[in-house]
Amino acid sequence: MSEKPVQEGFAPFGDWQTWYRVIGDLNAGPLPLVVVHGGPGCTHSYVDSFRDLAALDGRAVVHYDQLGCGASTRLRDKGAGFWTIDLFLAELENLLAHLGIQNRYAYLGQSWGGMLGAEHAVRQPAGLKALVIANSPASMPTWVAESIRLRKALPGGVHETLLRHEKTGDFRHPEYLAATEVFNQAHVCRLDPWPVEVERTFAAMDEDPTVYGTMNGPNEFHVIGTLKDWTVEDRLPLITVPTLIISGAHDEATAECVRPFAERIAQNEWVVFPHSSHMPHYEERDACMQTVSAYLRSRDTA
Structure with missing residues (x-):
């Protein structure tokens, strides 16, 4: 496989900067894929394995660190009123426009990234051609x-x-x-x-x-932060884009957490990885990449 070009940069976002990395050519034929990490508050590193899709498909794969994370602007002095879903949606839209792909792209969000992806998709952006929700709940109370x-x-x-x-x-x-x-x-x-x-x-x-x-809170299971009452369940029928849902058999995002996506999104496919928990992109890396690759390739002509 030939080496894919790699571009790193910063997208200005208000007074701040969003770090991003593009592997591959954004102007190539396949849909460019934006990979969105979880947390909120993680970094792109733990979902870096999705770079495999650049080699598998010849598609551009975009990773970025959300505001307050990794190489993007840190804002340790900001309180709960600052860190909102709307902020991260605006950052995503800003990045898409900065890269010039807002009219045609695929989105893959893992955990919180999938929650944000659902929030993005219910707004029915015209450029979103495929959605992958990976290991995400539709409701924090669940x-x-x-x-x-x-x-x-x-x-x-x-x-x-x-x-x-x-x-x-x-x-x-x-x-x-x-x-x-x-x-x-x-x-x-x-x-x-x-x-x-x-x-x-x-x-x-x-x-x-x-x-x-x-x-979120101090860890994965003691959720006492501002997202503790969040749900998108009642708005899921608004998602019209074809959606791949993936989860692990041992996932903290259990079947009960994930099921509303499968029941309420009109066009969806749900794949469960039998030997994985919350990170099939590492626990069953090859199978996960092949699954996502096949799904995205089915949408490349959209």
């Missing part, structure tokens, strides 16, 4: 309820340990962190060791938890 169910099923008193420290708000206690790690190994990424790209993202979030802590 996510929280399912997280509690998953916690209770873990061995060794993990749930009780978590509850004890959540009551005191001591989220940095070694016992709490150890119990969190048990959950993460079961339902976030089942690989041992974790890929360096995943470790890199978690280290970045630990170094600057501004966005994640504000919108």
Whole structure:
């Protein structure tokens, strides 16, 4: 396979900058794919594997760090009123326009990125030709309820340990962190060791938890941030673009979390990866890439 051109840059966004990277030619035939990371507050690193699609399909693959994350402008002094869904939608639209692809593109969002993708798609942007929602809930109350169910099923008193420290708000206690790690190994990424790209993202979030802590909370399952009541379930029928839904059999985004996308989006396909939790793009990398590639290729003439 020939080497694809790589371009990195910054898209001005108000007084700030959004870092992005393009692998491949945005003017080539296949739909350019914008890959949107989760969190909120992660970095592009842990979804970097989707760069494989540039080699598989010859399509341009765009990664970016959302505002407050990674190489984009950090804003540690901003409070809850600043970090909103509308902010991240505006940043996405700004990036699409900066790259000149706003009239024809595909979107892949993982976890929070899929939530943002649903919010984007219900607005029916004319240029969106394909949507991939990866490991995402349609409702945070459902996510929280399912997280509690998953916690209770873990061995060794993990749930009780978590509850004890959540009551005191001591989220940095070694016992709490150890119990969190048990959950993460079961339902976030089942690989041992974790890929360096995943470790890199978690280290970045630990170094600057501004966005994640504000919108989500201290971890994946104790959601006390501004998104705790979020849902898109009632608006999903507004999504008219063909949509691929992917999840893992052991995913923290359980079938109950994901099912509303399949039930309420008119044109959809749902694929569950049997050996994966929240990151089939690493846990079953080849199968995941082939699945996404085939779906996007079916939309390239749109």
